Amino acid sequence: MDHGLPDDQTVKAALALGVRAPSVHNTQPWRWRIGDSAVHLHLDPTRALTSTDPEQRDLVVSCGAALHHLRIALAALGWSAVVDRLPNPAAPNHLASxxxxxxxxxxxxxxxxxxxxxxxxxxxxxxxxxxxxGYLGLVTERAATLGAIVRQATDGSRDSLVQAICMAAERHAGDPGDRFELAEWGGRHEPDYAELLVLSTSADDRCARLCAGEALSAVLLTATNVGLATCVLTEPLEIPAMRQRVRVGVLDDGSYPQAVIRIGWAPTSAEPLPPTPRRAVDDVLDTCDTPQATAC
Structure with missing residues (x-):
């Protein structure tokens, strides 16, 4: 980068933390480009799961989480990020500058x-x-600053959400395409003593989904910082009928669900979990001399 901005190695150090973001079924659907005066985030459509995510909603949410991870990493390194979301209407996969x-x-x-x-x-x-x-209020506040709503599923709404989770798991189990994708990219989850949170947005366009991913990252990092364990559930929102069930049964038909989060305390006797593998920064980074790098 030029004009007194951080050198490329500093940006790559921040990107190494950015790509630690969670992604649906560990698809890691992002590509980055370092320009003369900005870093650009693009969605990589080749990482799409056509059966479970035909509208690429989950991919955009995942990229939003990576965007927030990058912003946090840059802030710790002494750089504040000014984000222009969806800067080019003619290039919808250019998610942020x-x-x-x-x-x-x-x-x-x-x-x-x-x-x-x-x-x-x-x-x-x-x-x-x-x-x-207090901790639930804290994650709710952090999500709100990024344009998302977090609602705790309690009593009847929790029952409705758990039913949607179970029904979605049964539906996926009967679909060969879904079984293949879930086996390749991720695992299955069942609610237990965890609290269940639904993260939603007032709109459901690509920008709202990107912001939902940023808010999701804020919730997960905030929870980690205070010692809580988390797990994002995607199955109940990957089937339109189940997603509508969550919207009505948990959100009173007032906003669009973008993620379900299990949050709670890991047992004190639990062994530390190993990190999930991530692609190297160089594998997801384009330079301005790359033929397709038009956004630099």
Whole structure:
């Protein structure tokens, strides 16, 4: 990068944390380009799961999580990100242009950046210890600053959500295409003592889904920072009928569900989880001399 902006190695160090973001079925559907004055995030359609995600909703949410991870990493390195989302209507896969300005890191920036390498998708049974309302309020506030709504599923709404999760799992189990994709990309989950949160947005266009991914990242990193375990559930939102069931049964038909999150305490005796493999930064990075790199 030029014009007094960070050198490419600094940007790559931040990208190494950005690509630690969770993605649906670990698809990692992002490509990055470092330009003279900005970093560009693109959706990689070759990573799409055509059976479970025909509208690429999950892919955009995943890219939003990577965008937020990158912003947090850059802030800890002394750079604030000014994001232009969907900057080119003619190129819908160009999801964001990120310009950088100097920034004095805060303790919060450093703590949240450190949480990136500690965060894991924890599919194990959570303990019966309750999550304090203060922590649930904190993740709700962090999501709200990024344009998303977090609602805790309780009582009847929890029953409705659990039914949707179970019905979606049964539906996927009967679809050969879904079975193949789920076997290749991820695992299955069942609710237990965890709290169930539904993250939603007031709109359901590509920009809203991108912001939902950013908010999802904020929730997961905030939870990690206070010691909570998390796991994102995708199955109930991958089937239109089940997604509508969640919208009506949990969200009172007032917003669009974008992610379901299990959140709780891992058992004290649980072994640390290994990190999920990620593609190297160089494998997802284009340069401006790449023929298709038109957004530089």
């Amino acid at each position: 990120i310009e950088l300005v100097r920034h004095r890191p805060t303790p919060f920036d450093v703590e949240l950046s450190a949480a990136i390498t500690r965060r894991r998708t924890d599919r194990r049974q959570f303990s019966s210890w309750p999550v304090t309302p």
